[in-house]
Every structure is written in structure tokens, then in C-alpha cells.
Amino acid sequence: MHRPTVVATPQPINLLGMDSAALTDLVGQWGGKPFRARQLQRWIHQRGADSFDSMTDLARSFRQQLAENCVIQAPTVSTEHVSADGTRKWLFDVGRNNAVETVFIPEDDRGTLCLSSQAGCTVACPFCSTGYQGFNRNLTSAEIIGQLWHAKRVLEADRSSARIGVTGDQPAPDRVISNVVMMGMGEPLLNYDQLVGALRLMLDDHAYGLSRRRVTVSTSGVVPMIDRLARDCPVALAVSLHAGNDTLRDRLVPLNRKHPIAELLDACNRYLEYAPRDFITFEYIMLDGVNDTDEHAKELIAIAGRIRCKFNLIPFNPFPQSGLKRSPPVRVRLFAQRLMDAGVITTVRKTRGDDIAAACGQLAGEVSDRTRINERLPDRAVIAINQERG
Ligand code: SAH
Ligand code: SF4
Numbered sequence: 001m002h003r004p005t006v007v008a009t010p011q012p013i014n015l016l017g018m019d020s021a022a023l024t025d026l027v028g029q030w031g032g033k034p035f036r037a038r039q040l041q042r043w044i045h046q047r048g049a050d051s052f053d054s055m056t057d058l059a060r061s062f063r064q065q066l067a068e069n070c071v072i073q074a075p076t077v078s079t080e081h082v083s084a085d086g087t088r089k090w091l092f093d094v095g096r097n098n099a100v101e102t103v104f105i106p107e108d109d110r111g112t113l114c115l116s117s118q119a120g121c122t123v124a125c126p127f128c129s130t131g132y133q134g135f136n137r138n139l140t141s142a143e144i145i146g147q148l149w150h151a152k153r154v155l156e157a158d159r160s161s162a163r164i165g166v167t168g169d170q171p172a173p174d175r176v177i178s179n180v181v182m183m184g185m186g187e188p189l190l191n192y193d194q195l196v197g198a199l200r201l202m203l204d205d206h207a208y209g210l211s212r213r214r215v216t217v218s219t220s221g222v223v224p225m226i227d228r229l230a231r232d233c234p235v236a237l238a239v240s241l242h243a244g245n246d247t248l249r250d251r252l253v254p255l256n257r258k259h260p261i262a263e264l265l266d267a268c269n270r271y272l273e274y275a276p277r278d279f280i281t282f283e284y285i286m287l288d289g290v291n292d293t294d295e296h297a298k299e300l301i302a303i304a305g306r307i308r309c310k311f312n313l314i315p316f317n318p319f320p321q322s323g324l325k326r327s328p329p330v331r332v333r334l335f336a337q338r339l340m341d342a343g344v345i346t347t348v349r350k351t352r353g354d355d356i357a358a359a360c361g362q363l364a365g366e367v368s369d370r371t372r373i374n375e376r377l378p379d380r381a382v383i384a385i386n387q388e389r390g
Contacts, residue, residue, distance in 0.1 A: 012071045015044060016149060017142030019200040020207075030065055038206045044072055045145075045207035048153040074146030075100075080154075090150065094119050094143060098136045100185050102147040104155065104177070111155075112179040115147045117195055118186025123220050123255050125242075127285055129319045130185040139186070141197030147184075148198075148208065152177055180210060183218040183238070187255075189225035199233045212236065212276035218283065223259040226267040234274040238281040238312070239264065243291050244299025252291065261303075268307055279308045279345075285316050286327035286335065297338040310345040317351070 015023065024037040039058060043049040050072045052063045075092040078099060082088050088104040100116035119136035121128070155175040180202055182188040188195045195217070201207040202215050217229065218238040226237070241261075243249035249256040256264075268280045284300070286292050300311060313336055316326040327335070332348055339346040 010069075013069055014073050014142045015040070015066075015070050016072050016074060016146055017140055017144070017194075017197055017201075019141075019197050020204055022197075030062070032062065036062065040066075041204070041206040045149065045201065045204075048149065048156070050074075073142065074150045075143050077150065088151075088154075090147070090154075092116075092143075092147065092150075094137075094139065096136070100139065100143075100147075102151060102184060104151055104175075106175055110178045111176050112181055113148060113151050113177045114181050114183045115144060115198075116184030116186055117144060117182055117188040117191050121186050122190065123187050123253065125220065125240075125253055127242075127252065127287060127316060127322055127324050129321075132321055138191040138194060141194040141201075144194060144198035145201050148177065148180060148202065152208075177208075178210075179214045179216070180208075181216045181218060181238070183216070187220055187222065188217050189219045189222035189229065192225050192228065196229075196233050199235060203233070203235075216281070220253050220255050221259050221264045221267075222255065223263050223267045226271055230271045230274040234271070234276060236277050236281070237268070237271055237275060238283055239268060240285075241282040241300075241303075242285050244296060244303055248291060252285075252287075265303065265307055268309075272308060279310050282309050282311050283314055284311055285314045286332050287316050288325035288327045288331075290324065292327040292331050292335055294338065297335050300339060301342040301344060304339075304342070304344040310347070311339055312347050312349055314349045315351060 013026070015026075018026065020037065020041060023041055024034045027037040027040065028034070036058070040055070043055045043058075047054075049055060052058075052066045052070075055063055055066075058066075075094050077090055078093045079091045080088065086106045090102045091099050092102065094100055098119040100119050102116060103114040105112045105114070116139065118138050120133040121130045122135040124131040124134075155177065159175055182195070199215060199217070202210050203212060212235045214236070216236040216238050218240060219226065220240045229235075229237075240253060241249070242252045243256075244261070246256060246260045249261060259267075272278065272280065282300075282303075284291070303309070304311070313332055315329075315332060316324060318324065318326055336346045336348055
């Protein structure tokens with residue numbers, strides 16, 4: 001029987017996630033010189049182009065070749081919210097009913113963009129709403145950098161329209177992205193290759209040109225990947241410590257069972273030889289009655305004696321399923337004071353964007369629990385508190 005031949009239409013190549021080497025390679029295959037790749041990169045990332053017609057300094061035949069074979073495609077935006085304090089949150093649709101979030105936090109001296117690296121997360125920390133979703137999939141480097149690409153376009157468009165409306169000597173509001181933190185949804189070091197592709201673009205002078213000190217990867221402690229990051233792309237490192245002893249950290253950050261604190265601290269010390277900053281930031285979420293006593297502070301002081309570090313205390317952002325509570329402000333202050341009295345540099349994170357649920361751990365909070373974590377870990381919070389007291 002005669003069967004019709006099915007010719008598969010080749011998928012267009014998405015240029016958005018390609019780092020300089022990959023783009024130079026692609027352009028080279030079409031006979032183009034490396035500087036053409038750099039021009040293209042500047043159009044995409046610095047000028048936010050999403051089609052090839054506007055790239056007027058590229059030859060028409062090259063633009064046509066690009067248009068026939070390639071696209072510049074960021075994930076689709078489902079919603080955008082702007083908080084009363086200027087914080088913005090975008091929800092991106094990454095297909096198959098998965099969503100990831102991106103948050104922009106403007107401050108006087110900087111603008112920080114918080115990016116997601118995975119839809120869901122395998123680490124399943126009991127205080128994190130992303131952990132309750134289970135793991136859906138890794139984002140591609142195009143989806144990671146696409147969050148930055150989109151946010152930059154929106155903020156710049158906003159800035160130029162604000163300038164038009166400015167009267168007298170009132171300055172236009174400055175909404176530049178000066179810092180990027182990988183602190184949204186997912187564990188970035190468990191999506192290593194795609195993460196590094198996106199980081200390279202953030203640092204590339206022909207793309208976003210951010211300094212290594214202003215790009216931070218936050219990790220729950222994937223030790224082997226901390227070592228790889230040191231060699232491949234050393235940026236600022238934040239480590240989610242949350243507990244100063246293994247018994248408690250095993251429960252709060254389940255990955256600790258695989259890479260306990262001593263191993264993690266050794267990896268941090270090795271990282272410091274390559275890091276752009278001369279300290280590691282330890283994030284420490286403040287959970288009422290769980291990790292906020294004087295004894296816990298003492299454990300952190302001992303850790304600070306073994307590594308150059310700074311502590312960032314994060315008031316827990318509660319969400320219903322967690323069954324956990326935020327430490328009262330007075331306890332957070334005393335805890336911080338205790339560390340500072342021992343000479344440990346300590347800051348307390350301000351909560352921003354509360355009215356649009358844009359704070360850490362609240363991201364994509366509306367997405368339902370697909371893990372049945374509640375069934376696996378009944379009364380987790382109660383267990384944590386009781387073991388802590390017992
Ligand atoms: N997976 C990485 C990065 C994403 S989480 C990590 O764990 O470091 C980014 C930060 O948000 C981490 O320090 C995490 O502990 C914190 N976080 C998660 N849930 C939170 C919550 N409910 N309240 C406050 N901070 C939270
Ligand atoms: Fe994953 Fe980080 Fe949330 Fe833990 S805190 S579940 S590692 S995203």
C-alpha cells in the first residue's frame with residue numbers, strides 16, 4: 001500500500017537562550033563572521049528585539065535567513081501585578097499547566113530581579129510553597145533568560161513613558177535591573193547546564209553586562225554543583241542554611257541528608273577561592289519555635305567561625321499548608337543582635353510585595369499541591385517543634 005511521505009517541519013531555533021559561543025557557531029554555519037553574532041546578541045538582549053525586521057544594520061539576506069529558521073521567544077506572560085511598594089510580579093506560562101514567577105524589587109540604590117529556574121522543585125522543604133508542588137520540569141536557558149528579557153523590556157518601556165510625562169525637574173523613576181538573584185522557584189543547581197547558559201548571558205557585555213558580584217545563585221546545598229559552578233561561572237553565592245545542626249537541617253532542607261552541613265561548609269570554603277565576593281551569604285528563615293532560640297544562634301556563631309560569611313535572616317512568609325509560623329519580630333531582633341554581638345555580619349530581610357504575594361516562598365502559591373506532601377509528612381510542623389523542644 002502506498003503511504004504518503006510525512007515530512008516533519010523543522011522546529012525553528014530559539015535564539016533567546018543561546019550564549020555567545022552557540023550563537024557564533026550558528027552564524028558561522030551560515031558563513032557569518034563572529035561580529036555578526038555579537039550584533040545579533042545586542043539586538044536581542046540589549047534592545048529587546050523580538051523579530052528580525054528591526055535589525056536594520058544586518059544585511060537583508062541574513063535577516064531573511066534568520067526569519068526563516070529562527071525565533072526569539074520568551075515564555076508567555078499570564079499575569080502581571082504591581083504592588084503598592086513598586087514590587088512587580090509576573091506569572092509565566094511554561095506549558096502543561098505549569099507556571100513560574102518572576103519578581104522585580106525596586107530599592108533606592110538598586111533594582112533586583114528574582115528569577116525562577118524550575119517549575120516546582122524536588123527538594124521539598126516544608127516551609128516553601130514551591131516544594132509543595134513537587135517537581136514538574138527544568139526550565140530551558142531561554143525560559144530562564146526570557147524572564148529577564150521580558151522584565152527589562154517592560155521596565156524600560158515604562159521608564160520611557162514615565163519620562164514623557166515628567167514635568168519640571170522631577171526625576172523619572174529609575175527602574176533599572178542592576179542585580180539578578182536566582183531565588184524564585186526551583187533549585188538552580190539541579191538544573192545546572194541551563195542555569196549556566198543563562199548566567200553567561202547575564203554576564204556577557206553584548207547581552208546584559210552584569211558584574212559577577214551582582215548575580216547571585218541561591219542554593220539549598222547541592223555540593224558537587226557548587227564546585228562545578230566555582231570553575232564554570234563563579235557568581236555570588238547564597239546558601240539556604242536554615243539550621244546549624246544536621247538533625248534539624250535534615251528536616252528543614254531534606255537535601256541535607258545527602259550533603260550534611262560539614263560537607264556543605266567545605267564546599268563553601270572551596271567556592272570562596274573563586275567567588276567574586278569574599279564571603280558566602282547564609283540565608284536563614286526564622287520559624288517560630290523551630291530554629292529561633294538562643295541555642296540556635298550559638299550554633300550559627302560556631303559556623304561563622306569556620307567560614308567567611310554573612311547571615312541574612314528571612315522572616316518566614318506563611319502559607320496555609322505549611323502549618324509553620326513566623327518568629328515574632330522581637331525574637332528576630334534578639335537573634336540578630338546575638339549574632340552581631342559575636343561579630344557576625346547579620347541583616348534582616350525586609351518583606352516586600354506582601355499585597356501581591358510576591359515574597360520568597362509565596363511564588364506560584366495558588367498552584368495546587370501535586371505531591372501529596374501532606375500525606376507523606378503528617379503534622380510536619382508539630383514534629384519539628386516537638387523534636388526541637390524535646
Ligand atoms: N532553591 C533555592 C532557591 C530558591 S528558594 C534555595 O532554596 O536556596 C529562595 C529562598 O527563599 C531560599 O532561601 C528559601 O529558603 C526561601 N524561602 C522559601 N520559602 C520561603 C518562605 N515561605 N518564606 C520565606 N522564605 C522562603
Ligand atoms: Fe526548593 Fe528552594 Fe523551595 Fe527548598 S526552598 S523547596 S530548595 S525552591
